[in-house]
Amino acid sequence: MPFYKRSRFKDSGFRRVLPLFLIIFSAALVFLILTRKGSIYDFSFRADEEEEEESFSFSSSLLGSDTQTLLKFGDFRPKLPKMNGIAISLEQRNRLPPRNIDLFPNLGKNHVKIVLYVHNRPQYLQVVVKSLANVEGIGETMLIVSHDGFFSEMDAIVKGIRFSQVKQIFSPYSPHLYPDTFPGVSNGDCHDKDDPSTSNCSGDADQYGNHRSPKIVSLKHHWWWMMNTVWDGLPETRRHSGHILFVEEDHFLYPNAYRNIQLLVNLKPKKCPDCFAVNLAPSDVKSKGEGWGSMIAEKMGNVGYAFNRTVWRRIHEKSKEFCWFDDYNWDITMWATVYPSFLTPVYTLRGPRASAVHFGKCGLHQGQDKISPCFDNGEPKIELDETDMVPNIKTDWPVYVYKKQQGYRAGFKGWGGWGDHRDRELCLIFAYMYHSMRV
Numbered sequence: 001m002p003f004y005k006r007s008r009f010k011d012s013g014f015r016r017v018l019p020l021f022l023i024i025f026s027a028a029l030v031f032l033i034l035t036r037k038g039s040i041y042d043f044s045f046r047a048d049e050e051e052e053e054e055s056f057s058f059s060s061s062l063l064g065s066d067t068q069t070l071l072k073f074g075d076f077r078p079k080l081p082k083m084n085g086i087a088i089s090l091e092q093r094n095r096l097p098p099r100n101i102d103l104f105p106n107l108g109k110n111h112v113k114i115v116l117y118v119h120n121r122p123q124y125l126q127v128v129v130k131s132l133a134n135v136e137g138i139g140e141t142m143l144i145v146s147h148d149g150f151f152s153e154m155d156a157i158v159k160g161i162r163f164s165q166v167k168q169i170f171s172p173y174s175p176h177l178y179p180d181t182f183p184g185v186s187n188g189d190c191h192d193k194d195d196p197s198t199s200n201c202s203g204d205a206d207q208y209g210n211h212r213s214p215k216i217v218s219l220k221h222h223w224w225w226m227m228n229t230v231w232d233g234l235p236e237t238r239r240h241s242g243h244i245l246f247v248e249e250d251h252f253l254y255p256n257a258y259r260n261i262q263l264l265v266n267l268k269p270k271k272c273p274d275c276f277a278v279n280l281a282p283s284d285v286k287s288k289g290e291g292w293g294s295m296i297a298e299k300m301g302n303v304g305y306a307f308n309r310t311v312w313r314r315i316h317e318k319s320k321e322f323c324w325f326d327d328y329n330w331d332i333t334m335w336a337t338v339y340p341s342f343l344t345p346v347y348t349l350r351g352p353r354a355s356a357v358h359f360g361k362c363g364l365h366q367g368q369d370k371i372s373p374c375f376d377n378g379e380p381k382i383e384l385d386e387t388d389m390v391p392n393i394k395t396d397w398p399v400y401v402y403k404k405q406q407g408y409r410a411g412f413k414g415w416g417g418w419g420d421h422r423d424r425e426l427c428l429i430f431a432y433m434y435h436s437m438r439v
């Protein structure tokens with residue numbers, strides 16, 4: 001060993017030029033990093049311009065600073081799963097222009113774009129789409145429907161929409177699209193509480209000893225893929241400078257939802273400078289609001305929330321926290337890890353009456369959820385008053401702040417379901433896919 005050490009730089013000439021070489025090399029590296037910083041490699045929406053490989057990898061030495069902070073661990077080499085035929089065709093559909101441009105050629109000035117994310121509950125989606133059709137002002141904006149994979153009934157409902165521009169996108173990495181490979185189940189995967197040391201199977205159990213289930217991880221993957229795609233990938237939205245409103249396939253919107261969101265967005269800087277977002281409904285999904293003559297600032301809710309790009313960047317910086325947290329719920333993950341990491345309270349501003357409501361099947365969660373509207377067949381009974389038809393937030397109202405609220409917070413360990421390194425890595429890859437650098 002001493003011999004080896006001594007002999008390495010035996011050549012004194014080389015030893016003299018070495019520092020110079022190192023300086024030049026570091027300068028070149030810094031230059032590379034600086035010039036690449038902020039450059040966006042649009043992966044999935046450029047595939048028609050270039051011969052594109054379905055999976056790609058990149059070396060961490062070439063990553064920009066945003067990406068580097070995400071990557072500061074181990075030898076993680078991000079690589080998207082190889083797409084199959086269905087996934088490739090969905091990718092191609094993602095590049096189609098929005099529908100109904102003939103009916104709605106112009107978007108409103110300062111419009112708030114709306115993203116509706118859906119999986120496979122056609123009966124619910126029908127209700128939501130009907131509610132959207134009655135939303136005052138919806139024709140001024142673009143509705144982006146993000147599908148968790150492909151279901152023809154869901155597709156047909158969205159294709160039937162005529163009340164605004166509609167852009168449809170499909171997550172090509174939805175587990176159900178992959179019958180026998182990851183992100184679906186692959187041969188040799190552990191199931192349930194298998195012990196890999198005795199069952200010769202692969203996978204990492206979560207903190208409760210359970211192995212991954214594609215059905216369970218699907219929604220968190222889709223939510224994260226959608227967020228990254230909408231803010232940083234999709235040509236229709238990636239330069240949008242205003243707010244984006246997010247709703248789910250079981251959120252009924254009142255006719256005043258869009259006008260109220262516009263009001264809240266405009267009032268936020270003055271009325272609640274500490275607010276990160278605005279909400280259509282209370283964070284307590286069972287509540288319809290207090291009915292007071294004031295606005296309310298409280299913790300972020302998961303029904304009808306809207307925020308801007310500045311907030312998205314803050315969330316995106318916490319990709320590792322989001323992707324590593326052992327909970328399969330995106331919202332609980334946000335409450336327990338991402339928001340607390342901002343170190344200031346993450347308030348949202350809303351009106352005193354809900355303009356959106358979560359609904360469900362009768363009997364499913366009856367115990368805890370009695371107050372939510374429900375339906376067996378047909379439509380949920382949602383009673384609308386006069387005041388739900390018109391903007392009902394007054395610009396001269398004060399703001400009441402809920403300082404201490406119950407619920408998930410920093411320190412919660414998570415419900416599990418998100419222990420497999422493959423899910424964590426796929427999630428992190430979604431955070432990179434529109435920022436990665438050419439190799």
Ligand SMILES: *[C@@H]1O[C@H](CO)[C@@H](O)[C@H](O)[C@H]1NC(C)=O
Pocket residue numbers: 188200
């Ligand atoms: C374990 O599984 C692998 C791949 O599924 C297989 O090739 C190998 O033979 C198995 N080993 C035992 C001891 O069963």
Ligand SMILES: *[C@@H]1O[C@H](CO)[C@@H](O)[C@H](O)[C@H]1NC(C)=O
Pocket residue numbers: 268273274275276277308309310311
């Ligand atoms: C986006 O919203 C945040 C939080 O309300 C605010 O601080 C920021 O100034 C907004 N950014 C832009 C570009 O309006």
